[in-house]
Amino acid sequence: MSIKFEAVIGLEVHCQLATREKLFCGCPTDFGAPINRNTCPICLGMPGVLPVLNEQAVDMAIRAGLALGCEIRERSVFSRKHYFYPDLPKGYQITQYERPILERGGLSIELEDGQRRVIGLTRIHMEEDAGKSIHMDTGATLIDLNRAGHPLIEIVSEPELRSAVEAVAYLKALHEVVRYLGICDGNMDEGSFRCDANVSVRPVGRAAFGTRTEIKNMNTFRGVQRAIDHEILRHIDVIEGGGVIVQETRLWDEAAGRTRTMRSKEDAHDYRYFPEPDLPHLIISTARIESLRATQAELPLAMRERFVRDYGLSAYDAGVLTGEPSLVAYFEAAVVAHPNPKGICNWLTSELLGRVDAAKVPTSNVSPGALARLVALIDDETINGKIAKTVFEKMLSTGMSPDAVVDADGLRQVKDGGAVELVVQQVIDANPNQVSQYRSGKLGLKGFLVGQCMKVSGGKLNPSVVNDTLDRLLGPPATGG
């Protein structure tokens, strides 16, 4: 009989804060600068330099703490973490160890069955990033210190995740939160949002944890899921085969689809942490916390609930809109201009998002006001839905306003009974067979006739006026025939 195992997973997420300057010097943080351009004596670790804390980074960390329900320490301490590596200029990283700025807290995640669960957070601390080592085929290693000294927060979860799917749900929820707060661009390709996973397994029902391994080098949500799934199965295989799991750090090999040993516990560094003497303790006042709280961005979960409640959107649509911070502002601006949230949401999600990347929506040719106006033109029956698509295409390609397109192309909807009647009569005359079949009871042919009217008119007739006119001119069809 085989034992049933459950996985125990905790995640450590490194989030690069979207500050203008590095954590301890004034160097810019822009990504993609020429190698070693964004450096100065301080982040190069020259002799004699001293760190000065970037207060914007502290504000961003506090915002994360507020959003994640953390306890914000009035007094926190920076420490030095020592190890030798060429991309670590000072031979130590300035981080927080014993007294981090944020402790405890929780993140609500949505499980596959739609249930929500709160995953506990152990701590969030501030630290500086290291540089990048670029290993060449020649065997040489080049060092790029542009990234050295970028501000990070490390968010450490409790070991409360039980599957790779849950781990990814957690990561996505966290990703969404930090992007909503505007404290991280969330770009996983550029390393702005990085995750390490601690994984162990234990027989279901046992309280004690199994031996864990730490997995690094997962660069996509999918990679995280595959790596954790792989690692769980590897643990179970080893245990079922009578072996023992060795506590170690493992690297995820995306191409090979497996993890491999990076360093064992015996090789683990003694980081020799001690309080950073060059920085005073970080004191955070209640006033500072409150002023940040007052200007705190709304979080995606709360926003989704509000969109369903206040705008009458479906949960699905609310999810699509709030999945991308840039869409939220766009949507809400459009709703202000024309209060038909459902109509605007439909046009935004099915048309605009069908043609433009979500991130580029705000800078597309169609402004929120223009989209709102388009929906307004439909709502007041200036144009019908079909014509609106034509108008939209032109707006998107030219940047023209919907009114300008309608006027220029003569697309205004025809509602006048006389004008409609002319077209309807023309269609009746041109289709005697279909008319007589309709009159003898083939009711389905009415749709054909309506279509013909629209076709002849270039789609400009008001569909309900067309319907009424057809009914009147065709007379009642035979029944029971």
Added chain:
Amino acid sequence: MSNALTDYSLCALRDALDRREVLAVDVAQAYLDRVSAHDPVIRAYLTVDAEGALQRASEIDSNRAAGGPLGPLAGVPIALKDIFLTKGLRTTCASRILEHFVPPYDATVVTRLREAGAVILGKLNMDEFAMGSSTENSAFQQTKNPWDTTRTPGGSSGGSSAALAAQLCAGTLGTDTGGSIRQPAALCGVVGLKPTYGRVSRFGVIAFASSLDQVGPMGWTVRDAAALHEVIAGFDPQDSTSSDRPVPTGHSRTPVGGRLDGVRVGVPTEYFPETGLTPDVRLKVTEAIGKLRALGAEIVPVSLPHSPYAVATYYVIATAEASSNLARFDGVRYGHRAKADDLLSLYLRSRGEGFGMEVKRRIMLGTFALSAGYYDAYYGKAGQIQTLIRRDFEQAFERCDVIATPTSPSTAFRLGERTEDPMQMYLADIFTISCNLAGLPGLSLPCGFDADGLPIGLQLLGRAFDESMLFRVGCAFEDSTDHHVRRPPSLQTGGVVTGQEAQS
């Protein structure tokens, strides 16, 4: 005028320059000539920047002639301990690992000196990375005590103290982590001030022990030290540990003949032990305290009971921080890089070849003190004792305004005498270390000579940020004595001019 330009104290020179009695370029040239003549024996300078000094001096002279704005030290020749980064001027910290290092920026104190119009003559020898008490740990050369060239000038700022005593500069800056300004000042018969921790920016000063290091002025007189202090002290946005407390000003112009009525001078029994203090030092320091009483001060006995633990505490904290601060010297970005085939040997060889014995010893001690499983017993415990030492001073300063002690338990010892025994060397700082652990200001000034004619230093310790009290007591003492104007007979000076003579 029978005196040479190099006989003027910093303040006297400043005033003569102000009155246009002398030209900065002549002063600079006189000092450069004197360095050429005497430094081959004294060996205080690691780098002489003759060209830069003369150019700067002539700029100052032009500015003055044109009536342009001039700083408070315009034209005054200064030399710097080679621990201060000077843009474009080699800065070695007396270490092989930085033998060819040319800094890309100026330390804040260097910037302030330059802006004040100081003329920088060059860089002075020291113990490697400021680790030592005799300047014998320099990787490059042995600096001699001008009073007896078989003896140490003290350390680690021994190049600074020797240069002052030999009149090879008019003023200098040192750094003091456990006594490295005050002890060499005492051993060379000059004045040295370690300001309150946080008083002077450490930005651009190569770190030894960050929580203890402090930059300070050294000069021939208390007023000279005060003049330099006024320029270098004050908040620096680039040093998060620097203080924005107002900087004491005007002490370089203190009128002669001040009294000390109402000042309470504490004398700690722990600093006058039965053994470990030479009879001459005990005698002269006791006489100096008598002089303070004669000037009107009240002498009160105080106790600093945790003093016996200071040296041990210091060598845990200072080495721990040093092991961290020196990690950046890895041969990767600057400094000495050894030839190596892989990363580990690059580190081992670059650091192995670049660092001297004492530096390696301290890196190993500090690494051990911070290691997992030992942290609490060493670094953690040392922090607790530091708190007790700090409290000792707080309690003592409830009863007195300034504390008077010997600076060093002995006068200058012979070169080579203690190099084989690190513990003996460490004990040279026994009276200076507590002041760093407590973060307090400490001043050493000449108070007499022993039977061999070697200088003895009086140490005055003050409350945090009360350098004013040290200047006041120091000036009053100095005005009533002549120890500070005496010079080694062999150096053939024309007699020191302090500018106070006419007034007294």
